[in-house]
Structure formats: C-alpha cells, structure tokens
Amino acid sequence: MTDTHSLTKTYQAMFFLMVLGLLLFFVNILFGSVVIDFQDIMRILFNDEINVDPAKVAIVRSFRFPQAVVAAVAGASLAVAGLLMQTLFRNPLADPSILGISAGSSLGVAVLLMATAAFSGASVASLGIWASLGVGFAAFSGALLVLVLILVISTRVRNVVSLLIVGIMIAYIAGSLTGLLKYYSSKEDVQAFVIWGMGTFSNVGTSQLPVFTLLLLFGILATIFLAKPLNIMLLGENYAKNLGLHVKRNSFLIILISGYLTAVVTAYAGPIAFIGLAVPHIARNLFRTSDHRVLIPGTILAGMALALFCNLISRLPGLDGNLPINAVTSLIGAPFVIWIIMRKRQLPS
Amino acid sequence: MNKLLEIQALEIGYAQKGKRPLSLLPPISVNLCEGDFVALSGPNGAGKTTLFRTLTAALPPISGCISFLGKPLQDYSAKEKASLFSIVLTERPDDFFMKVFDIVAAGRYPFTGWYAKLDKKDVAMIEESLERVAIQDLAQRAFVSLSDGEKQKVMIAKALAQNTPVIFLDEPTAFLDFPSKLELMHLLQKLAHEDQKTILFSSHDLELMLRSADKMWLMAKNQPLISGIPEDLVLSDAINNYFGRNNLSFDLNSGHFMEQPQYHGKIGLNIHSVEAKWVAHALQRKGYQVIEPQNTNIFVELQGHQYELRTNDRIQTYQSIEKLLYAIHKIH
Numbered sequence: 001m002t003d004t005h006s007l008t009k010t011y012q013a014m015f016f017l018m019v020l021g022l023l024l025f026f027v028n029i030l031f032g033s034v035v036i037d038f039q040d041i042m043r044i045l046f047n048d049e050i051n052v053d054p055a056k057v058a059i060v061r062s063f064r065f066p067q068a069v070v071a072a073v074a075g076a077s078l079a080v081a082g083l084l085m086q087t088l089f090r091n092p093l094a095d096p097s098i099l100g101i102s103a104g105s106s107l108g109v110a111v112l113l114m115a116t117a118a119f120s121g122a123s124v125a126s127l128g129i130w131a132s133l134g135v136g137f138a139a140f141s142g143a144l145l146v147l148v149l150i151l152v153i154s155t156r157v158r159n160v161v162s163l164l165i166v167g168i169m170i171a172y173i174a175g176s177l178t179g180l181l182k183y184y185s186s187k188e189d190v191q192a193f194v195i196w197g198m199g200t201f202s203n204v205g206t207s208q209l210p211v212f213t214l215l216l217l218f219g220i221l222a223t224i225f226l227a228k229p230l231n232i233m234l235l236g237e238n239y240a241k242n243l244g245l246h247v248k249r250n251s252f253l254i255i256l257i258s259g260y261l262t263a264v265v266t267a268y269a270g271p272i273a274f275i276g277l278a279v280p281h282i283a284r285n286l287f288r289t290s291d292h293r294v295l296i297p298g299t300i301l302a303g304m305a306l307a308l309f310c311n312l313i314s315r316l317p318g319l320d321g322n323l324p325i326n327a328v329t330s331l332i333g334a335p336f337v338i339w340i341i342m343r344k345r346q347l348p349s
Numbered sequence: 350m351n352k353l354l355e356i357q358a359l360e361i362g363y364a365q366k367g368k369r370p371l372s373l374l375p376p377i378s379v380n381l382c383e384g385d386f387v388a389l390s391g392p393n394g395a396g397k398t399t400l401f402r403t404l405t406a407a408l409p410p411i412s413g414c415i416s417f418l419g420k421p422l423q424d425y426s427a428k429e430k431a432s433l434f435s436i437v438l439t440e441r442p443d444d445f446f447m448k449v450f451d452i453v454a455a456g457r458y459p460f461t462g463w464y465a466k467l468d469k470k471d472v473a474m475i476e477e478s479l480e481r482v483a484i485q486d487l488a489q490r491a492f493v494s495l496s497d498g499e500k501q502k503v504m505i506a507k508a509l510a511q512n513t514p515v516i517f518l519d520e521p522t523a524f525l526d527f528p529s530k531l532e533l534m535h536l537l538q539k540l541a542h543e544d545q546k547t548i549l550f551s552s553h554d555l556e557l558m559l560r561s562a563d564k565m566w567l568m569a570k571n572q573p574l575i576s577g578i579p580e581d582l583v584l585s586d587a588i589n590n591y592f593g594r595n596n597l598s599f600d601l602n603s604g605h606f607m608e609q610p611q612y613h614g615k616i617g618l619n620i621h622s623v624e625a626k627w628v629a630h631a632l633q634r635k636g637y638q639v640i641e642p643q644n645t646n647i648f649v650e651l652q653g654h655q656y657e658l659r660t661n662d663r664i665q666t667y668q669s670i671e672k673l674l675y676a677i678h679k680i681h
Binding site for chain 1: 405406407426427428430431434435436438440441442443444445446447448451452455456458459461463464465489511
C-alpha cells in the first residue's frame, strides 16, 4: 500500500464503483413497468412535482425510491458481512448464512406460519398488513436466537474451524426443523413461505425505510473498526495471537456485526442469497489486495452496485411485477464468480 | 551475559480429562541469554512442539515458571508479549492477494493505532527488515508466488519488524532444499551474532544443527533436557543416547548416523587423493570394510582417472566407481 501507483489505482477503482452505484441507483428509479420520463423523475426527486401526474409521484416516492435504497443498503450489508465471514474462517466459500443465521430466520418464519394456523385457524397470508410485520419480526427473532447461540459457543470452542463446523450444523438443524414445520403447514402458508424465501427489496415501505437504513448503516460503519483485526487474522490464528490480538474477542465482534447485518436484512428482505458470497471475490479481484482498509469500502460499494443491478434485472421493462430477487442474484452472481475463478489468475505485482 | 529467558522447573505436557496432566519429560531448568543461537532438537515425539508452544504462551505449563527479563510470562499482557518475542511457524498465510510488504507490515501492527496506520518510523523499520534478510526486491510480490525459502525469509522479516529481543522459530528449515537450509542458518546466525537477537529454533535436522547452532537443547521422551554446545554433546555421547536407535549410532569420526555395519567383505584402498573418500564412501555403502592395502589381497588403486582393481592374479581398470563396484560384486 505504500507505492503511489497502486494507491492511485485503488482510488480509481473506488471512484468507478461509486459512479456505477449512483448510475444504477438512478436507472433503478427511471425504469419500471410504468413509463415515467426523465424530466418528471428529476422533478419528483427535487420536490418540484406540481405539474407531474400524482400517480407517477406516488410510484417513484412509495415504490421505486425505497426499493432502490433497500437494494443498495441491503447489498452493501450482505457483501461486507460475507467478507467478514470469509476472512474470519479463511474460507472463500463462507458467506453471511454460513453460521446458520439465515436458517434461523427461516425457522422463525416457519414457526410463525405454523403457530398462526394452529391458534387462529387462519393462514398468515390472509392477515394483510400484519403479515409482513409479523414475518419480519419472526425472521429477526430466529436470526437473533441463532446469533446468540453462536456467540456463546464462540467463547468456548478451541478455534475458528470448530466454530465453522458448529455453525454449519446449527444451520442444518434449523433447516430440518423448518422442513418439518412446513410439512405440517397449510398449502397457502407453504406458498407464502416459499415466496418469502425468494427475497425481495420491495417489502420496506416509506415509513420503515429510515429505520431499516439507519439500523444497517450503523452496522456497516462498525465494520471499519474491524479492518485491522481482520488484516492480522489473515496471517492465521497463531500469528495473530503473537501480534497481541485477542483472537476470541475479535472473532466475537466479527460474528456479532456480520450476524447483526444479516439478521436485519433477512428480517426485511428475506434470505437474499449469493451477494454475500460473490461480492468479496469481486472486490478482491478488482482491488487486487488483501488489505481490509481497502476491501471493506470496496466490498460495500460493489455490494450496492451488484444488488442494484440485480434489482434492475428483476424488473426489466416488459416484465410485469418483480422476478424473485434470489433467482436473479444467483443467475447473475454465479457465472460472474465462475468467470473470476476460471480466467487465468494473475498474481498481484 | 544478559539473561533474557529463564526456565525453572518447567513441566510441559497436556491436560487429561479426569487424570493428572501428562508430563512429557522431567522438569526443565535452562536459560537463554542475549545473542544466543540455540537449536531445540530431539527425535520425533520428544516434545519439541509442546515446549515450543509452552514458551510462546500458546499452551499453559503444567508447573514451573517461564520468565522473560525477570518477570513471569503470564504477567505480561498480550500486547507486551508481542514486543517480547516473535514467532515463525510452519503454517503460512495463504491469501491470494497478500503481498510480502503486507505480511512484514503485520509485524508493526502491535504498535499502530486502531486503523493500523503506519508512520514513517514503521515504514522505515519494515524496509530495514526486508533489507536485513535481503528480500527488498520482493516487497510488492504476492506471497503465495514465492519459493519456500523466500517465504521463510518473509516470515523472518516480519519477526524483525516486530523488533523483539527473542525470536522463536518452529522447524524453520523443514521444507527447504539443502543450500536454502544453509543460507537460512547463516542468516539466523548473523541475526544472533551481529544484531544480538536471541534465537531459539526447533529442528530435527541433526547435521545442520551440529554445523550451525551455538548451543543445543537436546530432548527425548522421558529424559531430562540437556543443554550444551554441539561438540561437547557429541563427545559426551549425548547425541547418541538421545537420537540413537538399536542399530543406528552416531559415528564420532564422520559426524553422521550410521547403521551398525555388517560387513560382507574387506577391500584395501591405496588412494591418497580426494577420490579416496568417495571410493570408501561407496564401498561402505555396499557393505565392504575399507582397510589398509597391505592387509589384503584385493585392493583398489587410482591410475590417472581410472580405478584399478588388483587381485592376486590380475589387474582390471574401470572408468567409474559404479563399474568398479559391479566388478567387486561379481568377485564376491
């Protein structure tokens, strides 16, 4: 990082991602199933909408703008949460769901669906506005439960590899409980669960947008403080200890922040796959560094851009409504990662 | 000399569930002084790694005391330990994009702020460390692209950047070819003698240690650790006792371990040039005892660059030792 050449390149790449993100954000607002022209969009965005059709104002204000913000913030959160997991476990296949946090969310939602059916006889799908709040709350509770469990275990295991195995096992347990609950649920509820499981950036209304954004921004900013411990942990646990790092304490913080980000995103948007796995690889290959002081902001920006891009694809003009976001993230993300791995890996010089 | 590390009645080993801890050898009492270059050696399973992990605070001792500069190891904070001793392990960082400079810079991390910003002094120290092990040209190379010898030097540069009085190295020559081993030993020797670093390295490469180390700590299972300079340990038969096996013993003349010879023949050798050593080497390897030529009726002489095999009745010449060996084999 000392030579100015690579520093300039880093700033260039950072600038490129920022411009790309802004551009995609704007394009997300511009395109949709209803055609709204550029001038009207500018008027709405800059509060000068007297001559604009109120229906169009409502579409931009209540749907397109919040959806773009949610995509950007959720993308950034999942991407940086994935980076944290990949570095902690020194494993390129780790992602935010590796410790079972998302599986916990799914279990929470499944419990809610089952309980509603058992106690009121009605399916959650029929509860209207309460449904999405309830599902969000259930998802968050499930994720939190697993997170606390993992954090407690993290203070008791010998090393991070054991923790990784425990996390994967917890994910399996939560997954199988979810499967059991689904088996005894009504058809409508299973359908609702499947749709929730596909994820969406359009579930956060204007009223909840500030809370969602603030909760995640808080977590994203906290990752900056992890840059130094993450850099040291790249050397391996034993070297890290010798360099005065409290490995357990820092593993705890890394899991806490990564799990928190994942839990919040999943509560509002469902289990969004792949962004957390793919984006850290994209950032590493773009910046050609292992330094988290670069990778953290780089991953945040790349995560925003990729999520916005996926969101755009999911509602390409001509499509009625939204494609499930999970289908799009994997469809776009997987070939991208394959391409990164398959092309001749050039060593940084 | 300035005592840096004092080990008193240290018992090492592992905790066992429900039983008293398993101690690997009798209590150890030994010291390290400034500028000491010490090899920790012993056969596999002697407890080298356990002692190494205990000294680097990765494993608690069963009993006894380790003190650095007169203060017990457990009384130092994690950060203080980082400026007391540095380690070089057999495990290596494997991140694809990690550069040599980044790894050496990690040696400065205990002394930087929360964002690990390197000041001018830090950068100067990193560069100095790279130069000390002569890898300044590799600074911007990817660590994973280096050879094993180069990687080992990078890890040593990291230890130097950490600027600790003591450096512990676990099997530093394990994956190196022979010239790289010698080069590494020479480097460590230089750091001990010129920079007054106290260096303890573990190894089971006996010949290398005899050749380079100033002092050896010999370990074997259930035997007391003994400390001494290599030559004394050789002559007192300690090397033989700690490393030897039934049919394998340390030959004081050659400085090698040799199998208890079972000769199936005696060959005289009447050569006085450098070839004598290698002809004898080959003959011994094949199980012939080499004796003075006047005591036998089969012997080898050198004519120009050819080997002559003389028996009672005839003289045969051979181009190479290989052909000579084949001829001797046919006679017996």
